[in-house]
Amino acid sequence: MDLNTRAVHVVNQPFDHGSWPLSVPLVQSSAFAFSSADELAGAMAGPDGRYVYSRRGNPTVRALEQTLAGLEGGAGAIAFASGMGAISGVLLALLKPGDRVVAQRCLYGGTFAVLSDLARRYGIEVVYVSGDEVAEFEEAAVHPAVRLLVLETIANPTGQVADLPGLLAAARRLGVTSMVDNSLASPALCRPIELGADIVVHSTTKYLSGHSDVLGGAAVFADDALRRKVWPRTVELGACADPFAAWLTLRGIPTLPLRMREHCANAAVLAERLAGRSDVTAVHYPWLAGHPSYATARKVLAGGGGLLSFELAGGREAGRAFIERVRVAKLALSLGGVESLVTHPASTSHRELDAEALEAAGIGAGLVRMSVGIEGVEDLWGDIERALAGEGGEDPGGWGHLSLLLG
Numbered sequence: 001m002d003l004n005t006r007a008v009h010v011v012n013q014p015f016d017h018g019s020w021p022l023s024v025p026l027v028q029s030s031a032f033a034f035s036s037a038d039e040l041a042g043a044m045a046g047p048d049g050r051y052v053y054s055r056r057g058n059p060t061v062r063a064l065e066q067t068l069a070g071l072e073g074g075a076g077a078i079a080f081a082s083g084m085g086a087i088s089g090v091l092l093a094l095l096k097p098g099d100r101v102v103a104q105r106c107l108y109g110g111t112f113a114v115l116s117d118l119a120r121r122y123g124i125e126v127v128y129v130s131g132d133e134v135a136e137f138e139e140a141a142v143h144p145a146v147r148l149l150v151l152e153t154i155a156n157p158t159g160q161v162a163d164l165p166g167l168l169a170a171a172r173r174l175g176v177t178s179m180v181d182n183s184l185a186s187p188a189l190c191r192p193i194e195l196g197a198d199i200v201v202h203s204t205t206k207y208l209s210g211h212s213d214v215l216g217g218a219a220v221f222a223d224d225a226l227r228r229k230v231w232p233r234t235v236e237l238g239a240c241a242d243p244f245a246a247w248l249t250l251r252g253i254p255t256l257p258l259r260m261r262e263h264c265a266n267a268a269v270l271a272e273r274l275a276g277r278s279d280v281t282a283v284h285y286p287w288l289a290g291h292p293s294y295a296t297a298r299k300v301l302a303g304g305g306g307l308l309s310f311e312l313a314g315g316r317e318a319g320r321a322f323i324e325r326v327r328v329a330k331l332a333l334s335l336g337g338v339e340s341l342v343t344h345p346a347s348t349s350h351r352e353l354d355a356e357a358l359e360a361a362g363i364g365a366g367l368v369r370m371s372v373g374i375e376g377v378e379d380l381w382g383d384i385e386r387a388l389a390g391e392g393g394e395d396p397g398g399w400g401h402l403s404l405l406l407g
């Protein structure tokens, strides 16, 4: 069925009352009661038995897992407490000292940090490749210790789109397990398992939940045997999804394709207009002609996504001033929610880096990252134009509702 249909008709459990709820019930219980010792013991055998204890499985969490597996075209999924829970969980479940990982150079900061930590403390070697060239990956992957290839569908903040079809096919040929972080594309724009990935990981905090009100993560597996292998390790780690977090994520999923169309349409308009300005020296958006990943993006993605970054001619000072002047967009980390957010890495997340170190990280001193939301595009453009002109605008929402709550 069409993705629009699959997203709306999320998986639901049977409900024996002659009718059933349209929304997935929230089963907010840590444990489940049994009437016989043998039944309780039998339920502890694996990931798919009766529910025993919510770290091992929960009906609301399982509904999310089945929904995500359905959207990504996987055989099964495991939901986690956060995207980093999913990524760390998969890495710790699959790797042992002496193993080697081949990873894309431009990686999410948290993934880079966990790989660096595994390398330092557990003797796991990490080899970085561009993500654009199959031959470069093949050269790195022929070593017998290589276990895992780590890629991202759309990298942040460069907008690089890895050559997934080429790299995933090469990994299959060489017997290397592949893991693709699909958080920025979401299954609405790309389904890496259809392109040959073994594991897709998500920060469901981002587009899948979509409303900036929940943290969550997931790993989706092409082959159910791999899920069964990873599952016991994740139960040990305890980074499991909470039922309410899973419920909120399920609450977001039916509108994912709809939201994603709007994110993509808004971002494409803003990218095009920003590229035409003289005070903007570069725009990084994969759907924009001239981006290094343009051809790959058109092949791999169904749209350019909602993440956009651009370099201001005025450098560090201009970037800092811009993020403080916008009013419709908010100054915040994270991405993928309905509201537009901006950050300026050189004066926030990367402020310890000097000009040289910033350049090595591929981040210009005047680079602004924008997670484009689903507001009216002319309001977003007006906000950007005013902030670039050095004017502040009007805050459309503010925090009036918070003062109601807090008195």
Ligand SMILES: *Cc1c(COP(=O)(O)O)cnc(C)c1O
Pocket: 082, 083, 084, 085, 108, 110, 152, 181, 183, 184, 202, 203, 204, 205, 206, 215, 216, 217
């Ligand atoms: C946010 C993010 C993560 C981490 O997810 P959390 O839910 O914050 O733990 C991982 N990968 C990508 C690409 C992200 O954007």
